[in-house]
Amino acid sequence: MANYQPDGGNIVVRSLTDDTTEFQLSGVEMAYANSLRRAMMADVPTVCIDQVSFRQNTSPLPDEFIAHRLGMIPLISTGIKTNMRETRDCSCDEGCAYCMVELHLRVKCTRDEHLPVTTAQLDVVPVTIADPNDDEGGPEMLKMRPRDFGQPVGKVALPESGTNALPIVITKLGKGQEIDIICKAYKGLSKHHGKWSPLSAVGYEYDPHNKLRHTSYWFEVDQKAEWPPMKSAAYEAEPEPDEPFDYNAKPGTFYIEAEGTGSMPVKEVVRLGFEALEDKLGPMITELYKAVAKEEGREIEDEDVGMNGAGMNGDAAPLVQSYGAGMNGSYGYGGGNADPYGNGAGGSYMNGGGMPYR
Ligand SMILES: [Zn+2]
Numbered sequence: 258m259a260n261y262q263p264d265g266g267n268i269v270v271r272s273l274t275d276d277t278t279e280f281q282l283s284g285v286e287m288a289y290a291n292s293l294r295r296a297m298m299a300d301v302p303t304v305c306i307d308q309v310s311f312r313q314n315t316s317p318l319p320d321e322f323i324a325h326r327l328g329m330i331p332l333i334s335t336g337i338k339t340n341m342r343e344t345r346d347c348s349c350d351e352g353c354a355y356c357m358v359e360l361h362l363r364v365k366c367t368r369d370e371h372l373p374v375t376t377a378q379l380d381v382v383p384v385t386i387a388d389p390n391d392d393e394g395g396p397e398m399l400k401m402r403p404r405d406f407g408q409p410v411g412k413v414a415l416p417e418s419g420t421n422a423l424p425i426v427i428t429k430l431g432k433g434q435e436i437d438i439i440c441k442a443y444k445g446l447s448k449h450h451g452k453w454s455p456l457s458a459v460g461y462e463y464d465p466h467n468k469l470r471h472t473s474y475w476f477e478v479d480q481k482a483e484w485p486p487m488k489s490a491a492y493e494a495e496p497e498p499d500e501p502f503d504y505n506a507k508p509g510t511f512y513i514e515a516e517g518t519g520s521m522p523v524k525e526v527v528r529l530g531f532e533a534l535e536d537k538l539g540p541m542i543t544e545l546y547k548a549v550a551k552e553e554g555r556e557i558e559d560e561d562v563g564m565n566g567a568g569m570n571g572d573a574a575p576l577v578q579s580y581g582a583g584m585n586g587s588y589g590y591g592g593g594n595a596d597p598y599g600n601g602a603g604g605s606y607m608n609g610g611g612m613p614y615r
Contacts, residue, residue, distance in 0.1 A: 275415040275522040281492065283510040287463070290511035294459050297530030299448045300537075301455045303334040303520045304341060304358055304407055306440040313437040316374070316428045326427050327440055328452045330376055331410040331518035332358065333403070338529060340401040341444045348391065354384040355395040358407035358442040366430035374436060375424035376409035407442060410519035422519055455526045459515040463508045465490040470502065488512065 266289070271279040282290050309324040316323070334341075347356035359382040366372035384399060405413045414422035428436065447454035464471060465487040476483045489512035517523040550557035 273524055275517070276519065277514070277516045278523045278527060279512070279514045280527075281489070281510055281512050282461075285509070285511075287508050287511070290461055290463075290513065292534055293530055294461060294513065296533040296537075297515060297526050298454055298456055298459050300446060300533035301526050301529040302337050302343075302444050302446055303453050303455050303518075304332050304337060304442045304444050305450075305452045306330065306332070306360065306442045307445065308441040308443075310439045311437075312439065313435055315434045316430050316436050317434075318428045323428055323436070323438070327362075327379075327438070328450075330379070330425055330427075331520040332442055333405045333408050333410065333413060333415070334455065334520040335403050335406065335415070335522065335525065336401060337444060337521070338532075340398050340406070342393075342395075342398065343444050348388065348393075352441055352443070353388065355388075355391065355398060356443065358382075358384075360407070360409075360440040360442060362427070362436060362438040362440065364430060365435035366432055369432055372430045374427045374430060376411040376427065377424040379409050379412065379427070379440075381407045415519060415522055455517060455520050456523075457516050457518045459513070461511045461513040462487055462489055463511045465493055465512075466495050468496050468500075468503075469506055469508060471508075488514075 266285040267283045269281045269283075271281065273280075282293070306327045309320075309327055311320045311323075314320055314323065318326075342356040344352060344356045347353060349356065352359075360379050361382060362374070362379050364372070364374045364378050384402075388395060409425070411422050411425040430436070445453040467474070474480050474484050492512070493510070515523055515526065517526060547557055
């Protein structure tokens, strides 16, 4: 089963900041690399404004427009996997401190020139212990939250972020105009709406010298002169001019690049992406082991399977591969390497068109 990569995959991190990362993943099938890409994009939760109540809005923008803009603002979500609950898993009726962050935006323009309303004026309502008798560790969860949790990116930035996050403009007010808005932010996944994605971009490239001939370069006179090398070209040896074509070769090294929205450090996104894959595949592999054992007439206990087969120990890769047919959606962002398998599914989750308020 694990014949593809008996010693598991390998990761080389090329760069890592709070905002971006570049790493190369080798020893896995393309479907696995793509599953990781999709898990990082769509299975890592963040907190986002999802419900907006307007008490007053005399700005030039209609309520829906402002609600949409508020939904798209990334909020600091560091540690969200353990320090916040999804509303549907919470015992409260309509949102409490354990499953919701409340933000207020109250601005009135009293001066003659236009007043930009930005995320700098979007204030998080301080949390108080919701239900002290919560038996699922609610109060402890609140203690684990970083100080800036739920604050809009642009008002505050991640500590190690190399960029100075500027406040995001939400609307502008003329003299006498005002807005007074209550926003409720919940934990969610970008599977449901792209605003919850912790990444603004993620993609990978492979086979920088096109040894596998997954693409053909159109050129006028000289292909090399007309096509700039892919970013990863320096990491792989160029083929010899008369090297025979290897029909059996498969892509094995993927150069992944991810850029965060600022809601959490990118390394947390990568880690949670792997965890999401593990959480999905673990139970499936366990059941498969059990089914095979049953067919062979063996009795097998849950602990015999454990996470040994379900972890990232290489056994998972072939199974991901079998699910990979519809999942290959890589896009080459380096040298225009056309996507040989899928049709650029990248970003398809990012286009949530739904309104962010209910
Ligand atoms: Zn709650």
